[in-house]
Amino acid sequence: MPETDELIIHKIIQGDTGSFGRLVERYQHQIYNLALRMSGHREDARDITQETFIKAFNSLPAFRFEASFKTWLYRIASNSCLDYMRRRNRDSARRIERPPEETLDPLELVPAGGPGPEESVLKRESREAVKKALERLPDLYRLPLVMLHYQGLSYQEIATAMAIPEKTVATRLYRAKKMLKNCLTGGDNGEMFAGDKKTGQTSGWRMHAL
């Protein structure tokens, strides 16, 4: 039976710092993909993930065993993502914007008998469109959507991670999906602007994150 997170944490606090590697192995996939969907870049996702785990390690003495380690880690990851995005947005005016990375497309290595090349191209284009639309969502809307859809967190876990009420989670999720849908289907000019990342603007009206 695998060791629980709490048991590993006890060992680390007692001096077995190497055991932290087991927690990293357990959660690096989830945290990395959260960071990837938030930042849109693999290098940034790597930096955010590294920062998250180092902060978690340094904060372990303050860990209260009341909440689960997973929720606690996601709280740190959420803050790391949002801080990183804020710094990146602040710096983006001073450097040339990197082009968005293309999503890895396993369908390009299609064996014989699989979907044809046209279907692969179509799927790749759809994937890129979804990726771009997701990245254009305001950070405070994108984060709960990514945590719900890709990480499988519950409303309560998302609320704890973002330190917001569950009702606010529900509102942001609903609005995020509507904005995404509008962007992808060409509703409201099909354009979604995020001037400052706290608000989303669609066709002239401004939505403030609750």
Added chain:
Amino acid sequence: MIKKLAKLLAGECTPSEELAIRRHLGNCPGCAAELEDLESVGLLLDLLEPEPPPADLLGSIMAGIENTSEDKNKLPALRRRPPYRPAGLFRDLAVAAAAALTVFWLGGSLLSPITSSADGKLSGAVNGYIRYTGVAVSRTNEAVSELNSGLFSSAGKFSPIKNKTGK
């Protein structure tokens, strides 16, 4: 109702909530269309598949932690202070009160020539303070008079401080 649809899709509804929503959907084409809309967003998001983290990510995280641990070891042991306890607070308040009394006792005695007995010391301290404040008040009133006569002759005048002891 619309937010409840999102909740339904997220699997966050209780069985009774879900039943109520499904019943409503049966009678409301608008909400049924909205649900379909939200479901389609989920299908679109599914197009993005998870990616494996870089192979050396674990190694670089553990190396970063090693560096952090080394930095902490170089810090002096006093970096972590013991938590402040309530007993310490009361002790500190008692010491402060004793110090204030001592200052009051000795201060009053210094301002007054009376130093013989305990009663004498106490009256000396009190009288000393009264005389001291009386002198301070007199000096302030003199300054006020000068200001009133010199600079503000045409404007409103300051009122002198009234010494309640009458001195």
